Amino acid sequence: MENGGNVVDSKNEDQQLNQEEAQEGNQDITQEEGEAELREIMAKAKQGDASAFPGLRFYLKRNEHLWRRCGDMAVQSQEAMIRLITGKDKYLQECLGYQVNSMKTEMTNEKTSTLEWLLVERVISTWLQVNYLEAQDAQQSEKSLRWAQFHLKKLNAAHQRHLKSIATLATLKKLMPSQAPEPPPAEQTITVPAGDPDSVEPAEQAQETPPTPKNGQKVPSQQEGLNRIAALLDANFMQTND
């Protein structure tokens, strides 16, 4: 049995190695081939082929170059759009670059997934495109009908693309929300009226009249029933007397 088990194990290992080698070989394939391969697996998954899902996950995990290429394209497209908008104005270029970075910071956090990050980049790229076309529209002096039609068509297409990008990002955030980091605990600030001994009274009353236990309720111990505000007030009162 042991020998048989070893044989099976070694076979599995060989298969894994072959798969890994095949995947490493995938890095040499062109972008188009990679996309075509992905579309092929996706087509199977769309038809409900259960065996396609692990393969799809594996493919997405192993083919980092697809994600990397998308990220590179995002940065390049943003740079190109900023150059288009600003022209030779370096100051405006800096300002717009700063705004783009601040938008990225606003829309992402430490736990943003790679896909979400890519979609944020896409939203920013399309936003820049819409802004460029709108600014151009505003700056252009009166042009012909043909020019206006050409420009309006481009603006509509860019606007649609931008809205679709936002919708995609919203869908992802809704269906696969990234775990946002917990906000830092807010400082518990208790405002105490200074030097007013009368304000102690309600707290003292609360200590004197503990809540009456009802059926099956646990009677709070002395520590549990401690009124923290009253204790704070006591401490404050003692300090003022000293």
Next chain:
Amino acid sequence: MGWEKRGQAGPYYYRSVRLPNGKVRKLYFGNGVVAYLEIKRIAEAKAALQAEKQAILKEQRRTAEAEQLVDELVELSSLLFEATMLSAGYWRGRDYGKWRKRRGFKE
């Protein structure tokens, strides 16, 4: 369209225009100042049309690189988004409606 001779007389300037009912009619401008003014007007209109076309082509060339990058980004990110959604067990119909969780999907 152009200068045409009529027998021994001429040449006279004519221009063909298509009427709304589809018929073609020749307009007579004679061979005087009116003819030369019409020739000048047509030349200016042609130049303006050519300039418009050039401006549109120039604009297309100027923005081609950036727009192509944005297009590619949109296409590739859509592909990756779809692939990720499918791998997470979501599907949507051919009408590109809402994404829904596949029934009985196991991670």
